[in-house]
Amino acid sequence: MMRGEPLVLGIESSCDETGVGIVRGTQLLTNTVSSSMDEHVRFGGVIPEIASRAHLEAFVPTLRTALDDAGVTLEDIDAIAVTAGPGLSGALMVGVSAAKALAVATGKPLYAINHLVAHVGVGMLGGTFADGLPANLGALLVSGGHTEILRIGNIASDVELLGSTIDDAAGEAYDKTARILGLGYPGGPVIDRLAREGNPKAIRFPRGLSQPKYMGTAEEPGPHRYDWSFSGLKTAVARSVEQYEAAGMEVPVADIAASFQEAVVDIITSKAVLACREHGITELLLGGGVAANRRLRELTGERCTAAGITLTVPAPSLCTDNGAMVAALGAQIIMEGRAPSGVSFGTNPSLPVTEIVLASGEDGRA
Amino acid sequence: MTVLPEWTVVHEVGSAAELQALAAALAPHLRAADLLVLSGELGAGKTTFTQGLGRGLGVTDRIISPTFVLVRQHAAGGSGPGLVHVDAYRLDGAAAVDDLDLEAGMAANVTVVEWGAGRVEHLSDSWLRVDILRPVGVLQTAATGGPVTAFDDDGEDEVRTVTLAGFGPRWHARQPPLLLD
Numbered sequence: 001m002m003r004g005e006p007l008v009l010g011i012e013s014s015c016d017e018t019g020v021g022i023v024r025g026t027q028l029l030t031n032t033v034s035s036s037m038d039e040h041v042r043f044g045g046v047i048p049e050i051a052s053r054a055h056l057e058a059f060v061p062t063l064r065t066a067l068d069d070a071g072v073t074l075e076d077i078d079a080i081a082v083t084a085g086p087g088l089s090g091a092l093m094v095g096v097s098a099a100k101a102l103a104v105a106t107g108k109p110l111y112a113i114n115h116l117v118a119h120v121g122v123g124m125l126g127g128t129f130a131d132g133l134p135a136n137l138g139a140l141l142v143s144g145g146h147t148e149i150l151r152i153g154n155i156a157s158d159v160e161l162l163g164s165t166i167d168d169a170a171g172e173a174y175d176k177t178a179r180i181l182g183l184g185y186p187g188g189p190v191i192d193r194l195a196r197e198g199n200p201k202a203i204r205f206p207r208g209l210s211q212p213k214y215m216g217t218a219e220e221p222g223p224h225r226y227d228w229s230f231s232g233l234k235t236a237v238a239r240s241v242e243q244y245e246a247a248g249m250e251v252p253v254a255d256i257a258a259s260f261q262e263a264v265v266d267i268i269t270s271k272a273v274l275a276c277r278e279h280g281i282t283e284l285l286l287g288g289g290v291a292a293n294r295r296l297r298e299l300t301g302e303r304c305t306a307a308g309i310t311l312t313v314p315a316p317s318l319c320t321d322n323g324a325m326v327a328a329l330g331a332q333i334i335m336e337g338r339a340p341s342g343v344s345f346g347t348n349p350s351l352p353v354t355e356i357v358l359a360s361g362e363d364g365r366a
Numbered sequence: 367m368t369v370l371p372e373w374t375v376v377h378e379v380g381s382a383a384e385l386q387a388l389a390a391a392l393a394p395h396l397r398a399a400d401l402l403v404l405s406g407e408l409g410a411g412k413t414t415f416t417q418g419l420g421r422g423l424g425v426t427d428r429i430i431s432p433t434f435v436l437v438r439q440h441a442a443g444g445s446g447p448g449l450v451h452v453d454a455y456r457l458d459g460a461a462a463v464d465d466l467d468l469e470a471g472m473a474a475n476v477t478v479v480e481w482g483a484g485r486v487e488h489l490s491d492s493w494l495r496v497d498i499l500r501p502v503g504v505l506q507t508a509a510t511g512g513p514v515t516a517f518d519d520d521g522e523d524e525v526r527t528v529t530l531a532g533f534g535p536r537w538h539a540r541q542p543p544l545l546l547d
Contacts, residue, residue: 043456169431239500330512
């Protein structure tokens with residue numbers, strides 16, 4: 001049916017960004033995003049009902065803008081790709097319903113794809129990797145909902161989860177720490193900014209799952225060799241603040257922010273680089289909203305260089321949630337000859353990373 | 367109307383691992399349709415407690431924070447109930463809780479709601495309240511005499527008081543005997 005590189009419309013609605021992107025193969029035509037972030041600030045986090053409503057209101061205008069911007073019509077599109085999970089249930093439902101409606105109305109094939117793998121898919125866009133995805137590729141995804149290290153054999157068919165958080169996502173740890181410190185929401189940017197004024201060595205906060213009983217050795221890995229835990233860190237921040245308050249002392253907010261950030265970034269990067277070294281990964285893509293964090297980029301860069309790993313960080317607009325990454329992954333799946341998902345698949349808030357594209361009638365649950 | 371508990375029991379735990387062991391010991395006393403309402407400040411150990419509970423129930427999934435997605439469903443490991451893990455912090459009152467449609471899953475699962483106090487008790491005529499408190503206002507001092515500036519990686523220094531209280535007919539005269547080693 002399609003000749004040459006497919007023209008794919010990608011739809012993303014797993015959290016608070018309504019994204020519509022259009023690609024032709026690996027060429028980015030538009031990346032249009034509407035965010036409801038401002039509406040969630042006063043609640044200190046994304047409110048699902050508000051996000052779902054915002055997706056509903058934003059979808060058609062975002063789609064129109066994307067088509068105009070790319071200079072194509074719905075008739076020109078070869079296929080539609082949509083995020084089926086993981087993410088917020090109600091939010092996913094809006095994007096998936098819209099995608100199914102478009103597929104039925106236009107008769108175009110529909111692909112239900114994995115949000116996390118799509119974050120890696122941006123590596124094919126905007127000249128991120130000039131010659132397409134390299135071999136021996138890994139991806140470190142760090143955001144408000146995710147903290148994962150992946151090995152990518154083939155982006156359309158072979159993605160392996162090497163490690164992930166066992167409690168809070170890194171971005172969530174930032175948000176909760178900011179709440180403890182009274183800094184508002186979202187926590188990432190404000191802590192990153194305050195951290196510059198503080199001493200990262202003032203307080204030694206926990207590096208979760210770093211002890212030998214969790215790490216084991218390369219030959220005999222422990223139960224959490226490449227996994228992260230941030231719950232103990234959060235507790236330590238709360239205890240730290242309380243003891244200054246109890247003593248009637250001023251809380252050293254900048255030092256706590258800097259020491260907290262150092263603990264997060266230190267353990268994320270050391271475990272990610274370890275996973276790369278032990279799995280022959282020589283190219284690492286850093287993605288997710290927390291990829292914007294100054295200290296994370298800096299320390300990941302240093303440690304990758306020391307380990308002989310090439311680090312690639314896409315443009316910020318491609319790191320955060322967007323529709324272009326969904327379209328880019330969709331295009332790869334089509335070029336691999338995978339079958340479309342039809343319109344009878346279901347959303348899955350906990351879709352595992354090994355489910356790259358859903359088959360007809362499935363929702364990726366075991 | 368103030369509802370009084372059928373019973374209340376207080377446990378002291380000395381580490382994150384002990385908190386999980388307490389929760390795991392509670393698990394055999396739970397059955398499908400039980401509702402647990404967890405309270406405690408940020409970092410008190412609500413998710414840590416739920417991880418121990420999941421282990422005790424034989425849930426094989428990784429139990430990660432439900433904050434981002436609000437509700438996580440974990441299938442039962444064996445013939446026992448599964449676990450539904452909820453973070454109600456961002457839910458503004460009972461109506462927002464009802465939007466999650468937790469009742470649909472309650473019959474086959476143990477439902478655990480973090481930040482659930484005052485938000486989810488209407489879902490059942492009985493519930494188990496779990497309050498996790500860290501000692502606050504006690505000045506901890508390091509060897510130097512100043513505030514503690516080095517924290518253990520494994521939560522070996524996390525002391526907590528866990529108060530269990532049973533509400534409603536399900537818990538009438540049924541205080542779980544928790545034996546910890």
